[in-house]
Amino acid sequence: MNLRSLLFASLAATAFACGDGADAPDKAAARKGYGDGVWGASYFPNIELTEHSGKKVRFFDDLIEGKVVMINFMFTSCPDVCPMETARLLDVQRLLGERVGTEVHMYSISIDPTRDTPEVLAAYRERWGVQPGWSFYTGKLEEIDLLRQKLGVLAPELDPEMGAMDHNINMVLGNQATGRWMRRSPFENPYGLANDLGTWLTNWKKRSPETLVDQGDKGAPTIRTPSAGEVLFRTRCASCHTLGGVDTWGITTGKRVGPDLYGVVANRDPAWLRRWLAEPDKMLAEKDPLAMSLLAASNGIAMPNAHLTPVDIDNVIAYLSEASAEIDKERAASPATPPR
Numbered sequence: 389m390n391l392r393s394l395l396f397a398s399l400a401a402t403a404f405a406c407g408d409g410a411d412a413p414d415k416a417a418a419r420k421g422y423g424d425g426v427w428g429a430s431y432f433p434n435i436e437l438t439e440h441s442g443k444k445v446r447f448f449d450d451l452i453e454g455k456v457v458m459i460n461f462m463f464t465s466c467p468d469v470c471p472m473e474t475a476r477l478l479d480v481q482r483l484l485g486e487r488v489g490t491e492v493h494m495y496s497i498s499i500d501p502t503r504d505t506p507e508v509l510a511a512y513r514e515r516w517g518v519q520p521g522w523s524f525y526t527g528k529l530e531e532i533d534l535l536r537q538k539l540g541v542l543a544p545e546l547d548p549e550m551g552a553m554d555h556n557i558n559m560v561l562g563n564q565a566t567g568r569w570m571r572r573s574p575f576e577n578p579y580g581l582a583n584d585l586g587t588w589l590t591n592w593k594k595r596s597p598e599t600l601v602d603q604g605d606k607g608a609p610t611i612r613t614p615s616a617g618e619v620l621f622r623t624r625c626a627s628c629h630t631l632g633g634v635d636t637w638g639i640t641t642g643k644r645v646g647p648d649l650y651g652v653v654a655n656r657d658p659a660w661l662r663r664w665l666a667e668p669d670k671m672l673a674e675k676d677p678l679a680m681s682l683l684a685a686s687n688g689i690a691m692p693n694a695h696l697t698p699v700d701i702d703n704v705i706a707y708l709s710e711a712s713a714e715i716d717k718e719r720a721a722s723p724a725t726p727p728r
């Protein structure tokens with residue numbers, strides 16, 4: 389069984405078992421047709437949540453009814469993987485552009501609601517440069533747990549007390565009106581996620597040129613086997629770092645959360661670089677001067693410890709220097725091209 393059918397199985401299993409948040413029969417009848425009735429108002433708990441702005445909303449009535457949505461669960465003090473997830477979702481927002489907030493809605497719900505007050509969430513949004521249309525919510529812990537359960541993403545690994553999250557299971561994309569829901573990993577390619585939200589879930593209603601990376605227009609992709617270092621970089625670093633101004637899919641993007649890594653292997657002391665990749669959190673805690681100046685230049689966002697092994701570090705360093713050499717070659721070949 390793949391993830392999607394698993395989600396359906398778990399949703400279906402609880403679909404009729406629970407009446408939480410059910411509306412009066414007349415109201416429910418008026419909504420018949422949404423999500424075939426099964427994925428309607430009687431399924432999703434209509435819990436109260438508070439937006440980062442302080443505005444109170446109801447989950448079903450205000451956030452998902454009749455809408456295409458991305459919902460992920462996070463907490464602002466999460467040290468390792470949440471920042472990476474937020475960075476990747478920023479890409480999704482960038483790709484969908486103005487459609488976010490109108491055709492497609494992005495919601496991040498805190499699973500640490502006591503600490504994540506609306507003010508804390510607002511500051512987090514600001515620090516990360518989240519654009520309008522992507523909202524953050526807090527609420528009552530038990531109700532948020534119920535919501536995670538109903539969305540099929542309640543797992544013990546997702547626990548602020550443990551300081552850890554299993555990020556393969558904390559994001560759901562869906563279209564409440566058609567009853568199509570899917571679980572997605574935030575580690576997936578942001579173009580794929582944007583495409584899911586912007587075309588598949590909207591029934592291909594509109595195709596914005598930015599939403600799709602159309603392989604058809606560009607010719608078939610070159611098939612090659614990426615090195616271990618490249619795979620690692622793509623899956624675990626590229627959401628925060630560009631290389632020579634482009635992301636790993638070759639698309640020119642704006643500045644990301646972390647610095648561009650072109651030339652970093654040549655420019656840094658090798659021992660410093662290796663240690664940084666192994667334990668950036670410790671170096672920041674020790675107030676390593678270079679790390680502190682990079683932190684200041686990154687809006688105070690800290691690079692998470694990716695728990696790389698020494699072999700991972702060899703591989704990613706090799707990739708970064710090869711990729712930088714490639715960029716040098718390209719630039720030498722077409723010096724007229726403005727720097728990316």
Ligand code: HEC
Pocket residue numbers: 471472475620621624625626627628629645646647649652656661664665668672679682683684686688689690691692694696704
């Ligand atoms: C959540 C975002 C994020 C992720 C994921 C991330 N980084 Fe970073 N990285 C940063 C930030 C931010 C900085 C700047 C220092 C700071 O603020 O902690 C940084 C700094 C660096 C630097 C130092 C740059 C310099 O100029 O010396 C290197 C090298 C680096 N990162 C490599 C990596 C690699 C390799 C990975 C993947 C294993 C990775 N990063 C994953 C955010 C991230």
